[in-house]
Amino acid sequence: MKLLSFFQPNNIDEAKVLLSKYENSKLLAGGTDLLLDFKKDMNVPQYLIDLSKILELKSIVENESDITIGSMVTFTQVKGNKLIKDNFNSIILCAKSMGSPQIRNVATIGGNIINGAVAADIVPCVISLDGILVFESIDTLREVRCEDYFRNNSIEKIKGNEILTKIIIPKRPWLSGYYKLGKRNSLAIARANTALSLSIEENIIKDLRVCLGAVGKFPFRVNELESRAVGKIVEWLFDDEALNILENTVYESIKERKTMPFKRNAIKGVFKNALLSAVESGGNK
Amino acid sequence: MIEVTLKINGKMYTRKINPMLRLIDFIRDEIKLKGTKEGCGEGECGACTVIMNGKTVNSCLVLAASANGAEITTIEGLSNGDHLHPIQEAFIEVGAVQCGYCIPGMILSTKALLDENLDATEAQIKEGISGNLCRCTGYTKIVEGVKIAQKKIINSQEGD
Ligand SMILES: Cc1cc2nc3c(=O)[nH]c(=O)nc-3n(C[C@H](O)[C@H](O)[C@H](O)COP(=O)(O)OP(=O)(O)OC[C@H]3O[C@@H](n4cnc5c(N)ncnc54)[C@H](O)[C@@H]3O)c2cc1C
Ligand code: FES
Ligand code: FES
Numbered sequence: 001m002k003l004l005s006f007f008q009p010n011n012i013d014e015a016k017v018l019l020s021k022y023e024n025s026k027l028l029a030g031g032t033d034l035l036l037d038f039k040k041d042m043n044v045p046q047y048l049i050d051l052s053k054i055l056e057l058k059s060i061v062e063n064e065s066d067i068t069i070g071s072m073v074t075f076t077q078v079k080g081n082k083l084i085k086d087n088f089n090s091i092i093l094c095a096k097s098m099g100s101p102q103i104r105n106v107a108t109i110g111g112n113i114i115n116g117a118v119a120a121d122i123v124p125c126v127i128s129l130d131g132i133l134v135f136e137s138i139d140t141l142r143e144v145r146c147e148d149y150f151r152n153n154s155i156e157k158i159k160g161n162e163i164l165t166k167i168i169i170p171k172r173p174w175l176s177g178y179y180k181l182g183k184r185n186s187l188a189i190a191r192a193n194t195a196l197s198l199s200i201e202e203n204i205i206k207d208l209r210v211c212l213g214a215v216g217k218f219p220f221r222v223n224e225l226e227s228r229a230v231g232k233i234v235e236w237l238f239d240d241e242a243l244n245i246l247e248n249t250v251y252e253s254i255k256e257r258k259t260m261p262f263k264r265n266a267i268k269g270v271f272k273n274a275l276l277s278a279v280e281s282g283g284n285k
Numbered sequence: 286m287i288e289v290t291l292k293i294n295g296k297m298y299t300r301k302i303n304p305m306l307r308l309i310d311f312i313r314d315e316i317k318l319k320g321t322k323e324g325c326g327e328g329e330c331g332a333c334t335v336i337m338n339g340k341t342v343n344s345c346l347v348l349a350a351s352a353n354g355a356e357i358t359t360i361e362g363l364s365n366g367d368h369l370h371p372i373q374e375a376f377i378e379v380g381a382v383q384c385g386y387c388i389p390g391m392i393l394s395t396k397a398l399l400d401e402n403l404d405a406t407e408a409q410i411k412e413g414i415s416g417n418l419c420r421c422t423g424y425t426k427i428v429e430g431v432k433i434a435q436k437k438i439i440n441s442q443e444g445d
Binding site: 008 | 342
């Protein structure tokens with residue numbers, strides 16, 4: 001296919017109109033995934049709609065019960081943002097470990113989620129923080145939990161006329177952490193990440209979310225570990241009983257793959273580092 | 286074809302281009318500024334780094350059409366007539382340049398870093414140039430060069 005036209009709308013409404021008018025169109029955010037596709041002559045649309053001039057999509061806003069991140073917010077923006085620092089330690093750690101300065105300066109949160117690579121770094125963070133994705137088209141608006149978006153992807157997947165406009169993350173006094181093993185370009189065998197969030201009272205776990213990335217078709221939560229942990233002391237999470245659940249989960253998820261023997265062990269270290277990063281963040285949530 | 290206008294090193298350039306043209310091709314082929322280098326063409330090496338609206342980007346991963354209206358600084362925009370930029374002087378003095386292919390990008394990453402944080406620590410310097418690969422120098426001299434540049438810039442500001 002050949003690119004016929006390029007549009008640069010100034011606001012979300014204009015972008016929605018363009019998207020519904022031109023069937024064979026694609027949205028361009030930072031382009032760090034898309035331009036690599038174009039280079040291979042893959043996914044070249046007839047119409048490209050560039051979101052980079054839409055200021056409405058570039059802000060991080062605090063509301064009474066949540067913090068809303070615009071889909072065009074870059075990793076650099078997230079990394080230096082006070083609201084994110086004060087509330088979501090896991091997202092800060094993720095943003096710091098993502099790409100290089102040049103990549104972070106243009107790569108967007110929305111692009112990372114929609115591109116949906118197995119190892120898309122922000123996704124486990126958003127899932128473990130119970131984040132919600134907001135999709136808008138010219139005549140629809142829907143909110144989908146990020147976890148459901150990936151779990152039920154055949155149903156929930158973004159439609160051709162939709163834009164991911166923002167990500168809503170509930171504010172709550174929980175701790176959160178993140179750890180990633182391996183760089184994007186390292187061998188697939190050496191890649192895995194974990195994001196988690198937890199609520200602790202007097203060293204007792206009240207609630208826990210653990211999301212693993214790059215150990216399955218999409219990032220997913222470890223429900224068994226989450227429910228078993230409630231009521232236990234934090235140190236229990238470092239015990240074999242907890243770590244074995246992770247190991248088995250990874251085994252079940254990728255038992256057919258060559259990377260399984262490495263990853264089922266590696267995940268335990270990745271998880272422990274993510275947990276430490278959460279606990280060490282202390283009052284910094 | 287679409288029309289774009291970019292401000293490069295302080296000068297406005299308007300051209301009709303194919304919307305698939307990358308920023309690096311606009312700079313090298315349309316404007317004929319050859320200091321910006323292409324290495325990997327995939328966002329990995331940083332040879333193509335330019336400063337766009339104050340932030341470094343890999344110009345191989347940006348469409349020129351998308352950069353419409355932006356202000357770009359390339360390596361040619363750093364010197365002032367015959368006077369090299371302090372970062373350029375520092376790199377030469379310390380011998381941070383071997384084949385030189387990575388250097389335009391390396392210097393622009395350094396500039397963006399020091400514009401934001403002139404007192405960057407060694408760790409921050411290393412992080413700041415982490416998106417620029419050099420296959421010759423082993424980076425030690427480059428980091429030294431950045432430190433000398435910091436001193437030069439601080440001294441020149443005190444002299445003002
Ligand atoms: C050198 C290099 C290093 C990288 N390192 C990492 C890394 O460490 N971790 C990581 O996770 N990724 C990494 N990536 C991948 C990439 O940078 C990220 O996935 C990035 O966040 C993509 O965002 P973008 O804005 O560049 O998206 P684009 O390339 O512009 O778009 C990606 C896809 O999302 C769609 N899209 C974008 N925005 C929206 C929207 N608002 N609504 C609907 N659809 C939309 C586009 O149509 C396209 O299909 C790296 C890439 C490179 C080149
Ligand atoms: S040529 Fe652009 S990053 Fe290598
Ligand atoms: S001096 Fe040769 S690549 Fe850096």
